[in-house]
Amino acid sequence: MxxxxxxxxxxxxxxxxxxxxxxxxxxxxxDLAVKWFEIPAYLLPGPKPVFQSAVANGxxxxxxxLLTAAAAxxxxxxxxxxxxxxxxxxxxxxxxQRAGYPYAMFFQTVPVVAxxxxxxxxxxxxxxSIVITSAIVGLFPIITTGTAGLxxxxxxMVELFDLNNASxxxxxxxxxxxxxxxxxxxxxxxxxxxxxxxAIIGEFFAGFGQQRYGLGYLIFQANAALKTDLMVAAxxxxxxxxxxxxxxxxxxxxxxxxxxxxxxx
Amino acid sequence: MTGLTVADSSxxxxxxxxxDGVSLEFASGVRALEGFNLTIRTGDFLxxxxxxxxxxxxxxxxxAGLLKPTSGTVTGGGVDGFAARKRERRIAFVFQQPxxxxxxxxxxxxxxxxxxxxxxxxxxxxxxxxxxxxxGLSEFARAYPHELSGGMQMRASLxxxxxxxxxxxxxxxxxxxxxxxxxxxxxxxLLSLWERVRFTALFVTHNVGEAVYxxxxxxxxxxxxxxxxxxxxxxFTFPRQAEIRSTPDFAALVGRVxxxxxxxxx
Ligand SMILES: Nc1ncnc2c1ncn2[C@@H]1O[C@H](COP(=O)(O)OP(=O)(O)O)[C@@H](O)[C@H]1O
Ligand SMILES: [Mg+2]
Numbered sequence: 001m002x003x004x005x006x007x008x009x010x011x012x013x014x015x016x017x018x019x020x021x022x023x024x025x026x027x028x029x030x031d032l033a034v035k036w037f038e039i040p041a042y043l044l045p046g047p048k049p050v051f052q053s054a055v056a057n058g059x060x061x062x063x064x065x066l067l068t069a070a071a072a073x074x075x076x077x078x079x080x081x082x083x084x085x086x087x088x089x090x091x092x093x094x095x096x097q098r099a100g101y102p103y104a105m106f107f108q109t110v111p112v113v114a115x116x117x118x119x120x121x122x123x124x125x126x127x128x129s130i131v132i133t134s135a136i137v138g139l140f141p142i143i144t145t146g147t148a149g150l151x152x153x154x155x156x157m158v159e160l161f162d163l164n165n166a167s168x169x170x171x172x173x174x175x176x177x178x179x180x181x182x183x184x185x186x187x188x189x190x191x192x193x194x195x196x197x198x199a200i201i202g203e204f205f206a207g208f209g210q211q212r213y214g215l216g217y218l219i220f221q222a223n224a225a226l227k228t229d230l231m232v233a234a235x236x237x238x239x240x241x242x243x244x245x246x247x248x249x250x251x252x253x254x255x256x257x258x259x260x261x262x263x264x265x
Numbered sequence: 266m267t268g269l270t271v272a273d274s275s276x277x278x279x280x281x282x283x284x285d286g287v288s289l290e291f292a293s294g295v296r297a298l299e300g301f302n303l304t305i306r307t308g309d310f311l312x313x314x315x316x317x318x319x320x321x322x323x324x325x326x327x328x329a330g331l332l333k334p335t336s337g338t339v340t341g342g343g344v345d346g347f348a349a350r351k352r353e354r355r356i357a358f359v360f361q362q363p364x365x366x367x368x369x370x371x372x373x374x375x376x377x378x379x380x381x382x383x384x385x386x387x388x389x390x391x392x393x394x395x396x397x398x399x400x401g402l403s404e405f406a407r408a409y410p411h412e413l414s415g416g417m418q419m420r421a422s423l424x425x426x427x428x429x430x431x432x433x434x435x436x437x438x439x440x441x442x443x444x445x446x447x448x449x450x451x452x453x454x455l456l457s458l459w460e461r462v463r464f465t466a467l468f469v470t471h472n473v474g475e476a477v478y479x480x481x482x483x484x485x486x487x488x489x490x491x492x493x494x495x496x497x498x499x500x501f502t503f504p505r506q507a508e509i510r511s512t513p514d515f516a517a518l519v520g521r522v523x524x525x526x527x528x529x530x531x
Contacts, residue, residue, distance in 0.1 A: 154362075154364065156360040156362060156364040157364055157366065159326070159329075159331055159358065159360075160358065160360075160364060160377075160378075161381065162331060163329055163330075163331070163356065163357070163358055163378075164377070164378045164381040164382055164429075165381065165382060166381045170381055174366075174377070174380075174381070175366075178366070178368045181368070259368075259409055260367045260368045260369075260409050260410075260411065
């Protein structure tokens with residue numbers, strides 16, 4: 001009976017401190033490299049001009065981050081809902097799974113960059129298209145982990161249910177669904193990070209000529225204007241956003257599994 | 266799925282379970298059992314020992330109705346309506362692994378069979394508390410399985426099996442994964458549970474000492490395809506004390522069973 005006696009703040013620090021230190025080292029290395037090799041600023045500005053540009057464009061960056069965050073979160077939720085429905089259907093019959101799996105693979109293998117313009121043509125150059133590209137990228141991990149969680153059952157557990165005359169419905173609610181939760185938490189973590197990538201790709205194509213735009217469009221615009229410092233700042237912002245969404249989903253998963261899942265300890 | 270049919274009246278009155286010429290061939294072509302005969306009397310504690318892979322687990326699954334024999338019959342009688350209707354099938358299974366649902370507390374694990382059979386109410390809540398008390402886990406009712414030791418998990422698994430008041434308890438090497446001291450303690454606990462509750466027990470084990478200590482009879486199976494090759498009566502009276510394990514008589518019996526197991530394994 002291992003109990004975690006450390007206060008929460010200490011435990012959080014333990015996870016936050018090492019990456020922070022690593023980040024500072026990385027900044028130092030970056031700064032040194034830029035100075036040492038005399039890299040021109042249009043190729044790669046040092047951390048300082050990037051920081052200055054981020055401050056100067058603070059409002060624009062923050063708004064863009066917010067919009068991208070909203071699109072990624074919405075895309076993530078859509079991929080979870082659709083992924084769960086598909087996984088549920090797959091788990092109901094091996095035949096459905098065999099028939100449907102190649103099409104599920106489509107979402108994994110399709111180059112999103114190639115279909116994003118199509119999506120924009122179909123759904124318009126707005127938020128909706130961005131959510132859809134984000135959802136496409138995040139869908140596959142949910143389908144695979146969901147299907148695995150609903151079908152990889154302990155043989156003896158199934159026999160226990162059969163011995164007690166469990167109905168199909170009871171097996172679903174009391175065995176398959178709870179069994180799938182650790183799998184889904186793992187899938188959702190992967191999917192949450194990907195959803196930001198998907199949103200940014202979507203914004204490359206949707207968001208032109210808009211008043212409001214996300215990080216993807218900002219990166220695109222800064223690139224066209226050779227504002228490399230702003231481009232790097234926006235890229236860092238999108239990475240942080242991905243980390244944030246990943247962290248929130250990971251924490252939610254941890255809380256869901258805390259009481260019963262071994263690896264959550 | 267019903268592996269048992271009500272015994273015809275020509276069978277012995279007090280025979281609880283009769284396996285008659287049971288053969289089972291899996292779809293893969295593996296013949297697990299062939300011409301297997303075994304009779305268990307009501308209230309008996311019968312152990313089965315046999316080389317690994319000889320079909321012991323398969324036989325328990327047949328008895329539980331989880332598998333169907335390719336030929337031969339497994340008949341259950343002695344109790345009214347036994348197995349004729351699935352609802353009343355009063356068989357419980359204890360697996361080698363505790364097989365507790367990790368997302369449920371001990372208490373909720375133990376009440377699962379009642380819940381699945383639709384008998385989950387205030388009365389059954391008392392039943393859950395009662396069996397937890399019986400296995401000495403009352404204090405851990407609200408704990409999650411991963412918070413328990415291996416021995417305690419096995420006790421919870423036993424409590425879950427007993428909660429439906431089974432007439433027949435099938436145990437498939439339940440203590441094989443435990444250390445020796447825990448195993449011996451659980452053996453004594455199982456025995457005193459059986460002395461109090463008097464279910465019919467069909468116990469599969471690798472451990473000859475354990476089989477002799479617990480049982481009225483020890484059946485020895487041959488290597489695959491499994492057949493019954495020896496049937497040793499264990500004359501010690503119940504209730505048995507743990508001390509009998511260090512008597513010469515006990516050692517002699519263990520030796521005899523071990524010899525026939527050795528022969529069966531060739
Ligand atoms: N579902 C199955 N399909 C095919 N072969 C099986 C299956 N279950 C068990 N077997 C085979 O049947 C034989 C007997 O298995 P089992 O009853 O588990 O043996 P034991 O419990 O005596 O070790 C083994 O050779 C095993 O590989
Ligand atoms: Mg076995």
